[in-house]
Amino acid sequence: MHNRQEILDAAAQVFAQHGFRGSTTRRIADAAGVNEITIFRQFGSKEALLREAMKHMTQSVGLALLPDVPSDPERELTLWSESFIQHLRLRSSIIRKTMSEMEERPELSECASYVPRQASADLCHYLTALKRQGRAAEKFEPKTAAAMLMGAIFADAMGREMMPDVYPQPQEKAAQMYTRLLLRALGVEIVSRRTTSKQTKRTKQLSA
Amino acid sequence: MHNRQEILDAAAQVFAQHGFRGSTTRRIADAAGVNEITIFRQFGSKEALLREAMKHMTQSVGLALLPDVPSDPERELTLWSESFIQHLRLRSSIIRKTMSEMEERPELSECASYVPRQASADLCHYLTALKRQGRAAEKFEPKTAAAMLMGAIFADAMGREMMPDVYPQPQEKAAQMYTRLLLRALGVEIVSRRTTSKQTKRTKQLSA
DNA sequence: TGTGTAAGTAAGTGACTACTTGCATTCCTG
């Protein structure tokens, strides 16, 4: 029973490295330090195991929160972007695998869309509030703006390892740079005093 | 001999559907309408075949060109973005598979980075020229701006099928919307008269 | 007509895969 969690973690890790077809029950058992038979007794089949592992993964995700009422947009959005890009970077392997398996095995990766959907909804909500406050000089569709920022962050997290010279340097400032670019596109005035990356990271986010 | 091309095409198609491990020589042979043995006689091994198929794919790609001297930034960039997003959408399956296999089989997917690298360089070059012309009211790093636009386009092309409600509607206008947002972030004045999507598509791009 | 080349057929090899069965071991609990 106490092995169950270790098996799930091992399955997720092996899947992130090798994908579904490459995640042999042998490899997962070895990674979990468990006999291969135990897997079948606990989960019934390889597919059931991986389905549960995927579901379990997405449940433990905590996204940074954006305030319902924007006050310092640059700071709030930068913090959110940094936490989002960090989340994606830590899971870039498993995200790539999941996106690849999506077409062939949708039932396995359904839950994968939960996090980006939630993030998009949160961001849209925030941008809409910003617009209602009248702090955006330009007209814009929140959904388009949100897709733009999230897209830039997503592509950075997925592609930087493969092509580091294509993305802005240093890596740690990338989220901030994308965020600033977006705010300028929306015509939002930047009011916050200069804060270093370390300061912003330490001053964690404020909930609604 | 005349089968060689058909085998390469079939291999690429099967790979796009099933990835490396799922691309059995049997499946590829069936898809090509050829005996499995022919594959081994022509290419030696499954890996060699897929390597050649991938290399062959990337060679036939023609990216839209951006002028060396920007004249109508909104129109020129929109055309480029539309051609780029169309390119990615047509190949979204194979791109997902390639990104997924990258870590496990880098020698197979090396060539995959050629197109985005080229696109990034072209776009950076154009944005730098725009900046030099003094047509951007805001200061910006071309590389960051390029990564932002390309990232938004990339994420749209990869993710819209899976989560259509997250991305701006209609699909056909998405590239244009991202482009406009970017130009506003750069403080580039939009001068072009309103053109419909159909017109812009027909008036293909102008080279340097 | 003879020869070389590309293609097909048939059969098989050894390795790996998901999954099963039977039995022994450990350990917790009553």
Next chain:
DNA sequence: CAGGAATGCAAGTAGTCACTTACTTACACA
């Protein structure tokens, strides 16, 4: 100490995989 549940070990099953060998067929060309 007895009984049951979780786990491990050894062996095996049926299927698939990449790849090979040996032989045949079809066609081009001289």
